[in-house]
Amino acid sequence: MxxxxxxxxxxxxxxxxxxxxxxxxxxxxxxxxxxxxxxxxxxxxxxxxxxxxxxxxxxxxxxxxxxxxxxxxxxEHRSPLSTLELLRKQEEVVQQQIAKLNLAKEMMLQRAENIEHSLNVDTSRMVVVLQERKPILRSCRVHESRRELNEELWDDFQERLHKENAPAGYPGGAIICKEDLLRRDGDIISYMFSFITTQHHEQEYMPEGYYLVSYTRADYEDTEKIYPQIFDYIDKNHYVIKGDAYEEFLLDEIVMKRPEDYLVRVMVYIEEPAKS
Missing domain, CATH: 1.10.1660.10 (Multidrug-efflux Transporter Regulator; Chain: A; Domain 2)
Structure with missing residues (x-):
């Protein structure tokens, strides 16, 4: 025509x-x-x-x-079969990009919520909260001082985040296991973790239950300084440690210029407090 x-x-x-x-x-x-x-x-x-x-x-x-x-x-060589094959392949690419964008959105939401929460934090007070179960991604198991964490742990955890399509800089934290808490040791790290729903790793969870929540301003390697106060508060109020402690930075180097101004939240899993 x-x-x-x-x-x-x-x-x-x-x-x-x-x-x-x-x-x-x-x-x-x-x-x-x-x-x-x-x-x-x-x-x-x-x-x-x-x-x-x-x-x-x-x-x-x-x-x-x-x-x-x-x-x-x-x-130059398009045909129904070649087009179908290419479309199926690109569909997988699109799904991967959607997953990355969803996690980028989740990262921004988490950081925004952390900042908003930090604006009303009183670092001199500890509180007990009822926390819902939250999905997490954990690193491999370690048992090291926070000052001696090796490169392999960081590389392992970043590789796990990358496999989940999480963007660089996805917020994370550290887990101190119950056994070390019972020994009154807040320096030993057992896992690194991030709040994320996993697709390529076994889904782990921060358990639902009661948590003693405390805050302190500290650099990444100095958060153990809050634990003596936590242990004293637990003893004073006759709380029973039920599980691990979860550390996460509400304010980190993305937000604050000076490391000593970073804000960390520590949540210790405890038995339901006795009603007074």
Whole structure:
């Protein structure tokens, strides 16, 4: 079917309709990726509306990380089977990107909630709260002083977060196990953890129940200074340690310039307090 003059759009009109910059369209023409339907004697490029479908596919594949060379190879040899195979493959890419975006959103929400919570914190007080069960990702098991945590632990935990599609900088914390708490030792780390619903690791949980919550301002390696006060408070109020302690920084280097101003929350899992 012959093209009618009324079917043709100038490169400027096609650029506006497709939302692809004019310079990009010229570049695609020059590399034989996407050529205009007609080029006039004066060199002006013209396109037809049906080409919007093709430029749309190019844009989507490019956004999903395909190289221009791979896109060109697909367009040159496209068929129903090759298109189906490519679409299925790109569907997996899209699902991975959705997972990453969801966790990026979760990271921002967690950090925003931590900051909002920190604005009303009284570091001189300890409180008991009833905490719902929360999903976590744990690192491999260790038993080391927080000042001697090795590189392998950090690498292991970051690799686990990466496998879950969590972005760099996803908030995390440390777990001090019940056995060390009973020995009144708040320095020994058993796990690193993050609040996250896992897809590629066994799902662990911070148990539902009562927690003694305390806060202190400290750098990453100095949070054990709050534990003597925690143990004294537990003894004074006849609380019984039921499980682990969970440390998380509400304010860290993302928020504060001075490490001594970081704010850590420590939650110790205890038996339900006796009613007075």
């Amino acid at each position: 012959a093209m009618l003059k009324n079917d043709l759009m100038s490169i400027s009109a096609f650029s506006k309709l497709s939302r692809v910059p004019r310079k990009t369209l010229i570049f695609y023409d020059q590399i034989d990726l996407f050529k205009p339907a007609f080029v006039a004697d004066n060199g002006y490029r013209y396109y037809i509306r049906s080409q919007l479908d093709t430029i749309g596919v190019i844009y989507i594949f490019k956004e999903l990380g395909m190289s221009l060379e791979d896109i060109r190879a697909y367009l």
